[in-house]
Amino acid sequence: MITQLKDDQYETLLPLLNGLWPGQTPSEWQDELVGFVGDKDAAFFVAWNDDEAIGFSQVQLRRDYVEGSSSSPVGYLEGLYVDEQMRNQGIARKLVEVAEQWAFRRGCTEFGSEVELHNVESQQMHERLGFQEANRTVSYIKTIGGSQMMDCVVITGSSKGLGEGLVESFVEKGIPVIGISRTESATQSGVTSLLYDLSKSGVPLTATEHVWQEIEKIGAKRVTVIHNASVIDPIERVGNLDPDRLETAFRVNVMAPMLMTNSLFQHARGTDVQLTIVNVTSGAGSRPISGWSVYNSTKAAINMHTEVAGLELEQSQSSHRVIAYNPGVMDTGMQETIRSSSADAFADLGRFKELKEKGDLRSPRTVADALRDLLFAGDVTNGEIYLVTDLLEGK
Template identity: 40%
Template sequence: MKLAIVTGASKGLGASIAEQLLDAGLGVFTLSRTKNKRLEEKSRQSTKIYKHFTCNLASVNDIEQTMLQMIVSGHNLNISTIYLFNNAAVIKPIANAGSINHSDLIHHTQVNFNAPVMITNMLLKQAKVPCQIINISSSAGERPLQGWSIYNSMKAAINMFTKTVALEQKSAGTDHKIISFNPGIMDTPMQETIRSSTREAFHDLERFKSYKEKGLLQSPDKVASALLNLCLHEEMISGHIYDISDL
């Protein structure tokens, strides 16, 4: 069977990815602080394999212990391929350099960069079958936005991590693949957080508000469908930074 691990599946894009993976017949393990009741109900109404692992991605110990639990849970599942969707992310702090709260900075760096790196590292170390790793990135990783110096930097970092790991796996002759994916601007709780910031902290605030007002935000379900078509039905190019507009 094919097994997918999805971080941040309690809401937004992660929830859409996990639900559509279940519909596609994959086993799904989700990893986040809170459960998704809809996913649990869907799994109860079918024979599909689904398990939620409660984990605080801001905690190194939580990540290590949860990944070990996942590995044990997958031992008897006869897995042929593992898909990892590093989706969980936070947007705060939205602030100019000189005004950044250091606790927010550390939390952001842990969730947006350290956590996906740690999870990828542990998976590659333990996996006995081919792994397809998908890091959810952003156009913010390619261009600066005032007030987003931390978010921009972490998304740029995850893109470079993706490219470097792809190079390493190719050199090692493994079957593992890794990509980054920019989902575009979606109608998610993260967008609500952005719209609640101040113009002093984020000069593009009015433009982001207009995306909602003009109906320009894409639905997470539509984005998840395009991404899963790539992952499950097409040949992923390892190390590539994909954009929703390309799919």
């Protein structure tokens, strides 16, 4: 686990700082760390093994010229250390990734570092982490965010609503898209459209086979899969539910993403393909809504699937990631379905009509861009459920 230290937690760093830069006394380090209290342009991230701090990264925004850079500010790796007994487990890479993500969120598109000329081991580590040598001092620079984070993205339910917004968002950034939908969509450059109805038995696995063939054709190694396809029907009270529509909802909302993720992990086993799975969820997965027993249940199920899969990946120290994304309320066809429900079946009907009338529904493209920026920013936390409101805060 990696956490960002708060101002009152800097004492945790003392043994780690001494491991990286020996020679200073604890009081000298404490005096130095006081200078970082309240500094919004600096951050410390610590890697933990249970309750023991085993490594850290220090990142700072540099606004003066950074060797090899072409922008400002530049995120700068001021320090990186992992306890000798815990090395070669990918911890340093994760510490750098969270530092890059922090810098990217503050407007940086480049990330710098430097090492001493004689420190060949550190130079080799920087190059493994994607840095490019900028000068023989040795200074390093790398681009962060953007298309380097993925080679292609797979989107289910890609022909309308949030799915359509996601396709536009990624194509705009030059990311190849493999779209899966049950209805035809307009031909677009950079988009491979696959027609599959994920509510039909056996189709999710057939679709996955086709997707994997396309991934191999592209030669993609970093693949993001967004399980966006979803249905809200049936909206009805328990006792009045249509059995066929109930079964369809579970096939699309739960079975399809679980089956496809399971199959993709099997395909990726033994390869160097790194998967990031995003399950699109809803606030309905964590609170009961009268008339929504089916939708509530399917989203609660996909939330738990996300958390368990994330836990398992962390335990196995896998490079794959599984997260969930709550897009909030959007102006989509699903909202139209909600507003067309009967008041008898759906007690909160008036509130959803009011959201539309007041213009409080976000556009699918706004929500899509927020997810894209999260993924471009770098490493995401396994099992985490990300909320669009948090991602758009301050924007």
